[in-house]
Amino acid sequence: MKLSNKTRQAVVQSRRALQLLAALLVLLAAWLAWTGWQQMQDGTRRNQLATTRDALAQSTGRALQAELARLEERMASTPVRAALADGDLAAASAALGRDWPNLESATIHDTGLAEAYATAAQAGYGRIAVAEAAMTEGRPVMWVVRDGDAPRLALAMPARVGETLVGVAYVRLPLARAVAGLDAVDVPGSTYLALRQGGFTLADRGDPDYAASAERMAVPVDGTGLRVAAGLPPRPAALFGLAALPSIVVAAILLLLAYVLSRLPSLVGRPESEEAAAAPTLEQALEMEPVMDTEQSATPVRETRPAAVAIDPGIFRAYDIRGIVGQSLDIGVAELIGHAIGSLMHEQGLKDIVVGRDGRLSGPDMVAGLTAGLRKAGRDVIDIGMVPTPVVYFGAYQLRTGCCVSVTGSHNPPDYNGFKIVVGGETLSGDAVTDLYARIAEDRLYTAPSPGGVTERDIASDYVDRIASDVQVDRPLKVVVDAGNGVAGEIGPRVLEAIGAHVEPLFCEIDGTFPNHHPDPSEPHNLTDLVEMVKRFDADLGIAFDGDGDRLGVVTRTGENIFPDRLLMLFAADVLERNPGAVIVYDVKCTGRLQGHILRHGGSPLMWKTGHSLIKAKMRETEAELAGEMSGHFFFGERWYGFDDGIYAAARLLEILASRPEEPSDVLAALPAGISTPEIKVDAPGGNPHAIVERFVAQAKFEGGARPSTIDGLRVDFPDGWGLVRASNTTPVLVLRFDADSQEALDRIRGEFRTQLLALDPDLPLPF
Structure with missing residues (x-):
């Protein structure tokens, strides 16, 4: 085709634009090809992991079923049956365990489990729980329990003479019998496999970064209470929504088009002008490195006025810092506290810290002072804004800082404010809190050569998505949520709606003056409006949060206030279904009926001091799956992170109630009460x-x-x-x-x- 001079001239004049367009097409093609290749790699990795996971579940199931079959065979043997008929449990126990490979112990207890209860303080309650389960269900059962100083594989089976129950057999095997299959499989790179029971990981292999998401690919080990969890990186992004093969095909088409565009000026026959010669060729354009703006402007540390009030050692409490704004707290005191926290972080080699605040009017000033002090110590602050305290704790996990401060007065009057502090994954309490004051008083504060940075992040949606990805109600429940104008008023209803509940909000507008009632659900008179609204809306339940969202209150359709220690009974029974023998921690204000309730459900009760940081420390020490306080703090180690979270506790409560055929009020009314x-x-x-x-x-x-x-x-x-x-x-x-x-x-x-x-x-x- 012969081109006119005018057309030829236009093509030649647009040479640079055509080459730049061709370069962009090549880059886009490379991006498409890369995402397509990533998707292909991801698909292969997922298939390999699923195959390995299923093979592990099958091999583990076969091995454990073989042990259960061995138990049934031994219990049916002549020596065991004869000893049981003679009432000689010791002889029956000896015959049961004779020549059993890898056996640690075999005992046939009487039906009252007298010996097991007598030694429970040393051996734990796990073996009692599995033995009780075997007698209750009337069949052989197998759990992993803590027996003595470590987890073990436990088998139990009713012991009968004819139709008469005379005892229960308990066999203890090393945990290796259950996890041996995991050691034998080949775990693909950048993936994770774990054998789990409830919230406890028996053994795992691979990249622990994917442990938290592994439940999404978990499969049960048939015939046991175990499951194999599998985790891997998130699916790679699909550019323009294209799958792997279409991405590669489109990339090839774009490369061809780029080639045509780059050659078009030459094809029309015009020699390169000096200007064209100076322009980069397609090859040169691709080899050019992008110009990066490496200059970073440091945000200056906000200048704060000197403290108008003398720092009062009395604000450094047993498990947080708390004072009255204008009397014992102001922006200058907040800066000193931030400087002390930053100094502690410096000593531990910790750099980043999450900061959030509740809805109190003094919050912005307190955060400004705190941030200035942290930055003086060279710490990088991630400000997540006005959020409940549990979201601040969540931020320390989500953003992988291990450090956070929630600026909150909690359930105290409006003129209070304070600081709940986590450093290196541990909530500061006791001496660790008073040491912050000592640092200030003794001027043991580290000042960095240059101030740390500050960034803003919004993680509210991440928090909602994390809960909704794990908790969903089986049937819709209508709930009235009373936030008392506290900071949980926005995100609390969002979470409950995301898990499938229908929410009627009450006093959910955030207002630091708390104009309607004080946000403390432990005081019954603060629940009067909630009781009335539950009746008016004919709701299934009423949910109340405190000022910073880490405590939960509950009222029923009949107007009954379900005290937190009774709620803990419900939570404990649910958790112990999946984690027999687990430690359940409760504070000294809880009912005396709680201990017996936990024991009857196969758990290990432990009473401890009141205080969120003290409870969390005891949970870490005892590896507890659950804890609760009479004040309404609930701490879930199972399926959650172990910090106190009234919003998450409300979600778990609705999950339990929605799974029952009875009305929620009936389920709650059935809990032991005096x-x-x-x-x-x-x-x-x-x-x-x-x-x-x-x-x-x-x-x-x-x-x-x-x-x-x-x-x-x-x-x-x-x-x-x-x-x-x-x-x-x-x-x-x-x-x-x-x-x-x-x-x-x-x-x-x-x-x-x-x-x-x-x-x-x-x-x-x-x-x-």
Whole structure:
């Protein structure tokens, strides 16, 4: 085809534009080809991992079923049957374990499990739980339990003479018998495989970065309570939504088009002008490195005014920092606190920290001061804005900093504010908190040569998606959510709607003055509006959050306030279904019925001090799967991160209730209950409740089979109830609670405490 001079001239004049366009097409083609290749690699990796996972599940299942079959065969053998018929459990136990490969122990217990309970403190409750399950279900069962100092493979089976149950066989094998298959498989690169029971990982291999997402590809090991979890990197992005093969085909077409465009000026026959010669060729354009703007402007540290108030050591509490703005807290004090936290991080080699705040009016100033102090110590601050405290904790995991500070006054009055601090994955408490004050007082503060940076991130959607990806309700429930104008008012309803609930919001507009009622669900009078709205909307349940969203309150359709210790019973039974023998931690304010409830469901109960950081520390120490406090803090180690989260606890509650055929009010009403009081808060004369409690512990005397405990304050358990006096670590008040089997017993116990408290200080303003 012959081109006109005008056309030829236009083509030649556009030479540079055509070559640049060709270069862009080549880059786009390379991007498409790369994403296509990545998708092909991902598909191959997923197929290999799925094949390996399924093979592991089958081989593990066969090995464990063989052990169960061996147990049934041994129990049916003549020596065991003869010994059982003679009532000789010791001889039956010896015959059961004779010549069993890799056996650690074999015992046939009596039906009361007397010996097992007698040694539970040393061996744990796991073996009791599996034995109880075998007798309850009337068949052989197999669990992994903690027996002694480590997890073991436990088998149990009812022991019968004819149709009469005379005992239960318990066989203990090394954990290696269950996990041997995992050691034998070839785990593809950049993937992860784990053998799990409930929230406990028995063994794993591969890249631990994919452990958290491994449940999405988990498959059960048939005939056992185990499962094989498999994790791998997220699917690569598909450019323009194209799959692997279409991406490569389109890339080839673009390369061909780029070649034509780059050659077009030459094809029209015009010699290169000086300008054209100076322009880069296609090859040169591809070889050119992009110009990067490496200059980074450092955001200056915000200048803050000197502290207008002297720093008060009293704001450094047992498990956080808490004070009154304008009296013991201001922007200057916040800066010193940030500088102290940053200095601690420097000593531990930690660089990044997440900071978030609740909806209090003083929050922006407190964050500004805190951030300035952290940056002085050279720390890089990630500001996630106004979010509940659990979202701040979540940010430390999601952004992999291991450090965070939630600027919050929690459930305290509007003029309070404070700091909940995590450094290196541990919530600061006790001496670690008071050491921050010591650093400031002794001027042991590290100042970096140049200030750290500050960035802003929004992780609210990540938090919602993480919960909704794991928790979904089986049927829709209608719930009224009362945030008390606290910071959970926006994201709390979002989470519950994302898991499938229908939410009616109440006081969910965030307002740091808390105009409707105080955001403390542990006070029954703060739930009055919620009870009324649940009835008005004919809702299944009422959910209440505190000021920073880490505590949960619940009321039923009938208007009953379900105290948190009873909710913990429901959570414990659910968790123990998947984690027999697990440790469940609860604080000293919880009902005495909780211990028996946990034991009946095969768990290991542990009472501990009140305080979110103290509970979390005890959970790490004991590897507990669940913990709870009477104040409404719930800590899930199973399927979650172990921090207190009222929003996540609400989601788990709805998951449990929606899985039951009964009405939620009926399920909650069926939980063991007696006669109990809510938390009774009494202003401490002189503002020092700890001194009063110390005197009370030293002087109080109780009779009638009383069993005192001084874990936290003084708790006295009687055969028919208990009473407690302790000092609050957040406000200058005494906290009392009473619980009994009957109103008569409650009145008696409460009266004894009243008499002895007034003998200690006649001016105590006791409301009973």
